Amino acid sequence: MTGAGDVAARATAGFRQRYGGEPAGRWAAPGRVNLIGEHTDYNDGFVLPFALPLRTVVAAAAADDGRWSVWSELDDEPVEFGPAEADEPGRVDGWAAYVAGVVWALRAAGHTVPGARLAIASDVPVGSGLSSSAAIEAAVLAALVELGGLDLPAERWPRLAQRAENDYVGAPTGIMDQSAVIRGRSGHALFLDCRTEAVEQIPFDLGAAGLAVLVIDSRAPHRHADGEYAARRKSCERAAEALGVAALRDVATGDLDAALARLDDDETRRRVRHVVTEDQRVLDTVELLRAGRIRDIGPLLTASHASMRDDFEITVPEIDTAVEAALAARAYGARMTGGGFGGCVLALVDADAADAVADAVTAAYADRGFTAPGTLTVLPAGGATRLD
Ligand code: ADP
Ligand code: MG
DSSP, X not given: OOOHHHHHHHHHHHHHHHHOXXXXXXXXXXXXXXXXXXXXXXXXXXXXXXXXXXXXXXEEEEOTTSOXXXXXXXXXXXXXXXXXXXXXXXXXXXXXXXXXXXXXXXXXXTOOOOOEEEEEEEOSOTTSSSOHHHHHHHHHHHXXXXXXXXXXXXXXXXXXXXHIIIIIIOOOOOSHHHHHHHHOOTTEEEEEETTTOOEEEEEOOTTTTTEEXXXXXXOOOOOSHHHHHHXXXXXXXXXXXXXXXXXXXXXXXXXXXXXXXXXXXXXXXXXXXXXXXXXXXXXXXXXXXXXXXXXXXXXXXXXXXXXXXXXXXXXXXXXXXXXXXXXXXXXXXXXXXXXXXXXXEEEEEEXXXXXXXXXXXXXXXXXXXXXXXXXXXXXXXXXXXXXO
């Protein structure tokens, strides 16, 4: 992992090279990982993500021509657009749509967005499920809000960034990613109620406890992820309807057995059991963290994984291998994080054992003939901010 200084320096160097002169400032937003609470978001339930120490940095300055010019180190060519393109979702496509989408969402909410030149560098791996998309949205949003002196309190940023991604880019996502990367706080996880959108900072000071989270990029090719996601969602909606509740969040843990008895096929019963028990595991995790019992959340993480594997059926062999190897190497708990069918695994480990656990996972992958995993040791970091 490179330091935040390097990525900021790359953004500034990109700005100077593309546009000449100095940026007016640099704004950063992190990636995120979800500690626990999977496929609970669209069931109106609970999630518990935290912001990562990996960041996307935007070096930017206002431009008086009222247009936007954006360059990213991921691409050679800068992309330019004006109000006409920004006002029509889909007109700007490819990666720059995430930037145009933020301009669109701000304008649609009635704000006067200043023209700007933006140069973007990032340490957040793209497309690994660590939310590089929310990172770029939030960093651009932070830059434009400040360059334009817009009256927009940070509580309202997650919704706007989500709209950019849903309605301009066209990617259906919940509010979790944007909330985590905007509201995340160092040493804390963000407890989010996806029905009310209420958030609460939960102490999660891994560093002080001598702990760390090892994030393992499974490198598993995404297999039919979109179709499977849609199928899970549909099955949850149908089950809620059959049970006469607005969403599966409304099935209390104590009523689970009675609810399951009312469903007539085994697959739906297992889908419902995952969602209801997962919501409860998030609540139990929050209680333990509030009591400062970080190590004790390990079994909840591992139980979450078993539920995703056996009941929700969204894991793949690479993911299960990483979890098993991490647990065998004495992680306190481990689980897949993210929507499934690939993506990342996280493991709660003693900080000084993180390398050994990473080596054990890499060795298990080699035994099975899988492409080597990526590994990264992290502590919960802060959300979107101005750097200087
Ligand atoms: P994830 O959010 O899990 O990383 P997504 O598919 O949601 O994956 O978002 C990845 C997309 O976001 C990229 O394909 C690209 O279009 C855009 N993106 C993310 N970070 C950057 C960046 N630094 N520069 C340009 N585009 C980026
Ligand atoms: Mg994303």
